[in-house]
Amino acid sequence: MRIWGEAVVQLGLLLGLAPLVNGFIQRVKAAFQGRHGPSVLQPYFTLRKLWRRQDLRPQASTWLFATAPRLALSIALAAGIGIPLLWYPAPVGWGGDFIIVVGLLALERFVLALAALDTATPFGGLGSSREVTVGAMVEPALFAIALPWMLMAGGTSWAMLITASASIAPLDLVRFFALVAAVIVCLAETGRLPVDNPDTHLELTMIHEAMLLEYSGPQLAMASLAQMVKQLLLVAMVTDLLLPWRWGGPLAQVGISILLWFAAAFGLAVAESVSAKLRFFRLPAYLGTAVILSSAAAALQLWGGR
Amino acid sequence: MTWLFALGLLSYVLSAAFGAYADNLSAALSLLAEALFVTMAVAGVRGLHLNVRIPFGPPGFSLHWVSTPLGALFLILVSVLGAAATIYAIAYAKHLPTSKRRTVLVFAPLFLASMTLVCFAANMASFLVVWEAMSLTSYALVIVDREEPGVLRSGYVYLLMTHIGALCLLAAFTLLSNHTGSMAFAVWAEKAPTLPSGIRSAVFLLVLLGFGSKAALVPLHVWLPRAHPVAPSHISGLMSGVMLKVAIYGMVLMWFVVLGPGPLWWGLVVMALGILSSVLGVLYALAEHDLKRLLAFHSVENIGIITIGLGVALMGWHAHLPLVSIVALAAALYHTVNHALFKTTLFLDAGSIQHAGAGRNLDALGGLWRRMPWTSTSTLVAAAAIAGLPPLNGFVSEWLTYESLVRLGAGGGLVLALSAATGVLALALTGGLATACFVKVSGVGLLGRPRSDRAAEAHEVSGFMTGPALALAGFCVILGLAPGLIAPILAHIAGLTLHGIGTLGPTNAVLVSLPWRGAHLDPASAALLAALIGAVVSLALGASRARRSATEIRAPWACGGELTAAHQYSATAYAKPFRPIFRLVYRPVRSVHVESLIHPFFRVRVSYEGGTTDVLSRWIYRPAITGIVALSRQGRKLQSGSLRLYLALMLATLLLLLAFVH
Incomplete structure (x- = not known):
């Protein structure tokens, strides 16, 4: 029973905070561009506006198009339950696992990419094809970030990974390498510069937005919310893995976690602001950097550890 | 048990005999045989064992059939998938011209019977005879459409590769029987671990080549993308889903049961080949737009994943990490079962789509979701499963493989850790690429608008064809949601197969370590959770829609122009x-x-x-073929027509052999 209670609280936290984190990133970016920018609450207003609008559906589409945003949101939330957000560090026996979270994120991508092809439009195909290309390279990079801790712990559950991460020095070179890799992966996976640009609808550059181009109304609201939840998830995963220290009672720990998320979101916004869009075919080199850095981190860990 | 065995075989033979005259009777007999063999496999688990010995050939030779737990697992695969293919063929074979239908209906039961017997073979003679029968019957099925251009050539490549493999097996088996003085596998298993390491390594490599060519490991996979597309679809399904698995059975049998733990490089070689196969297989598949060729390349990928598991098991055994070995072997067996299920489903569906008149070129499909709902459903489920997505079975076995890799890496030693890291990254890349590829297959193939008139006029096929595919897709869901159903059995079989692995205690101790035990978020609860959340979200949406107007169907955004089917991304463009x-x-x-x-x-x-250029054939096969042709040309000089030279050669050979024997 307690597990289900925790799950509900965690879901609420994810759903509630995801738009705020997005608004925060927008605000930081605006500051970098010398603008005042919209309020940090703008994503909530946008979602509310969309929720009240009418749904449109392209002619050739099937039920897959209509259900994909719902599915994507549900899958992202289900993945959110698999990550230790609350009650940190993970209590003994907490069985959430890194691999199932990565698997669920891949499933979400699968569903949205299919729905994009369901529209029978060139934009859908374009976005879908690019998204799965990025996805195919992000997946090993995601694994690579966790690799040093996986090899240390000999397992893939969050409890093991976090314990392993906490067991090495805070300023270890391993952590630094993994952190740089994590920033690269997060930028790619959340559809941000230099991989994708969330603020544009130019067909030459858009990836994720092209997949969602035919969505409107509540459907679009859910698809965007799913993306925001996924963004928060990634931020939480990275802070869990790389900055695993929490102090004080349960409430203080949750507070520290949330502070760390915003710090990480700030970092993402800065990284996005200072980078220029990369040519699509340069992406493998960019994501490859992440893989190589985290492999180097893993190798360092192995050399140091034995 | 003996009676069951004999009756089952008799049914297969009768089914083949009636194949030429009475289609339905033949199918019924095949199904009876499959049911009998499934019963036998299940009975085998309950302790009933088969042990049949038939004197055969020269004195001292005999055909010996024995049931083992490992064999029973593969027997179930052969029989269940055989049953699916048999039912499918009832409708599928109807459209074939009479002569071809007869070929298919006569050889398919024989093919199934020979694969069944491979699972029982207990000595060298019985194994090689049915192995050869399996190759020849499948060859006959591959060249059913022999008047089509290219089919005979594909068949020839298949026959050649399979015989190179058989030659290696013969060499390996001869080495073993010479050094142990027996032909029985049981005796080999007893004596092989104590043989000199040179012999053991030679046997290991020959087995790798022999079964590797049948299992289509890169670079021995060249026959697969040629043979599978030309065979009738349910036969492609059986070859890909079952025959490749029989080769995996051979590897497990020879490496784990017979040879026992070996040096580290065995595991490294196997794992390297597995990584190569999985990554190259999926990359080649991605570049392909012929549906059946694409699926054939995916078989290479999945065999690669299975082989990674086998490699980890070998390494773990070497490094005295019994738990790693058992988890890895169980993962490999799990993926074997899974691949058999989803790959056969996909091949059956590809056949249905072709049968419906839409062809198998992905660039000419599309829009089938509305026209062929059942076929599309099973395709989508199998596609998600083969892409390794939760909550389906492919995800579970890949998870287990990750688990074994990570445990191996933590086990000790830099070499183990580095190979584990490489394995994890390669597996992740394979997973990502497979997801991309199956979005392409189901998105371009089934969704959107029809890309050709033929696809626009496609119709759903008969229930005999959709039924088996849906049933197999259902198994994919069940084995994904409830891995606990078969994982303990597989771990048990793995433990028995890795004989003498050490003091592990009861097999249940192993199961505790499997990832979903003690995990709150196993695939099933994740799926349940997603469904619950989805229901809540849908309710909320329904409530909001009740206040607003309903969904409106509009023309999509086309920059002001008019969209046609040709504006959609094609499979080629997608990749x-x-x-x-x-x-x-x-x-x-x-x-x-x-x-x-x-x-x-x-x-x-x-x-x-x-x-694209086929690099492997340019770098490996082209030079090899040129070399062999040049050698043969030199050899031709011996054939001068001179009787004296021939006699001299015979004498020389005789003397050489005598010298060799002494």
């Missing part, structure tokens, strides 16, 4: 980004040819041709 990215593998070639009235003005026609 285009991967071509420059992985140009090292693909070696893409393109040529643009412009015809103009006055060069370079007034263009009349622009033709574009793009493609």
Whole structure:
């Protein structure tokens, strides 16, 4: 029973905070561009506006198009339950696992990419094809970030990974390498510069937005919310893995976690602001950097550890 | 048990005999045989064992059939998938011309019977005889459409590769029987671990080549993308889903049951080949737009994943990490079962789509979701399963493989850790690429608008064809949601197979370590959770929609123009980004040819041709073939027509052999 209670609280936290984190990133970016920018609450207003609008559906589409945003949101939330957000560090026996979270994120991508092809439009195909290309390279990079801790712990559950991460020095070179890799992966996976640009609808550059181009109304609201939840998830995963220290009672720990998320979101916004869009075919080199850095981190860990 | 066995075989033979005259009777007999063998496998678990010995050939030789737990697992695969294919063929074979239908209906039961017998073979003679029968019957099925261009050539490549493999097996088995003085596998298993390491390694490599060519490991996979597309679809399904698995059975049997723990490099070689196969297999599949060729390349990928598991098991055994070995072998067996299920489903569906008149070129499909709902459903489920997505079975076995890799890496030693890290990254890349590829297959193939008139006129096929595919897709869901159903059995079989692995205690101790035990978020609860959340979200949506107008169907955004089916992404375009990215593998070639009235003005026609280069055949097979042809040319000089020279040669051979024997 307690597990289900925790799950509900965690879901609420994810759903509630995801738009705020997005608004925060927008605000930081605006500051970098010398603008005042919209309020940090703008994503909530946008979602509310969309929720009240009418749904449109392209002619050739099937039920897959209509259900994909719902599915994507549900899958992202289900993945959110698999990550230790609350009650940190993970209590003994907490069985959430890194691999199932990565698997669920891949499933979400699968569903949205299919729905994009369901529209029978060139934009859908374009976005879908690019998204799965990025996805195919992000997946090993995601694994690579966790690799040093996986090899240390000999397992893939969050409890093991976090314990392993906490067991090495805070300023270890391993952590630094993994952190740089994590920033690269997060930028790619959340559809941000230099991989994708969330603020544009130019067909030459858009990836994720092209997949969602035919969505409107509540459907679009859910698809965007799913993306925001996924963004928060990634931020939480990275802070869990790389900055695993929490102090004080349960409430203080949750507070520290949330502070760390915003710090990480700030970092993402800065990284996005200072980078220029990369040519699509340069992406493998960019994501490859992440893989190589985290492999180097893993190798360092192995050399140091034995 | 003996009676069951004999009756089952008799049914297969009768089914083949009636195949030429009475289709339905033949199918019924095949199904009876499959049911009997499933019963036998289940009874085997309950402790009933088969042990049949038939004297055969020269004195001392005999055919010996024994049931083992490992064999029972593969027996179930052969029989269940055989049953699915048999039911499918009832409707599928109807449209074939009479002569071809007879070939298919006569050889398919024999093919199934020989695969069944491989699972029982207990000595060298019985194994090699049915192994050969399996190769020959499948060859006959591959060349059913022999008057079509290219089919005989594909069949020839298959026959050649399979016989190179059989030759290696014969060599390995001869080595073993010479050094142990027996032909029985049981005796080998007893004595092989104490043989000199040179012999053991030679046997190991020969087995790797022999079964590797049948299982289609890179670079021995060349026959697979040729043979599978030309065979009738349910036969492709059986070959890909079952026959490749029989080769995996052979590897497990020879490496784990017979040879026992070996040096570290065995595991490294196997794992390296597995990684190579999985990554190259999925990359080649991605570049393919012929549905059946694409699926064939995915078999290479999945065999690669299975082989990674086998490699980990070998390494773990070497490094005295019993738990790693058992988890890895269980993962490999799990993936074997899974691949058999989803790959057969996909091949059956590809056959249905072809049967419905839409062809198998992905660029000419599309819009089938509305026209062929059942076929599309099973395709989508199997596609998600093969892409390794939760909550389906492919995810579970890949998870187990990750688990074994990570445990191996933590086990100790830099070599183990580095190979584990490489394995994890390769598996992740394979997973990502497979997801991309199956979005392409189901998105371009089933969704959107029909890309050709044939696809627009496609119709759903008969229930005999959709039924088996849906049933197998259902198994994919069940084995994904409830891994606890078969994982303990597989771990048990793995423990029995890795004989003498050490003091592990009861097998249940192993199961506690499997990831979903003690995990709150196992695939099943994740799925349940997603469904619950989805229901809540849908309710909320329904509530909001009740206040607003209903969904409106509109023309999509087309920049002000009118969209046609040709505006959609084609399968080739979809995979285009991967071509420059992985140009090292693909070696893409393109040529643009412009015809103009006055060069370079007034263009009349622009033709574009793009493609990839088969690097492996250029680097490995082309030189090998050239070398063999050159050698044969030299050898031809011996055939001068001179009787004296021939006699001299015979004498020389005799003397050489005598010298060799002494």
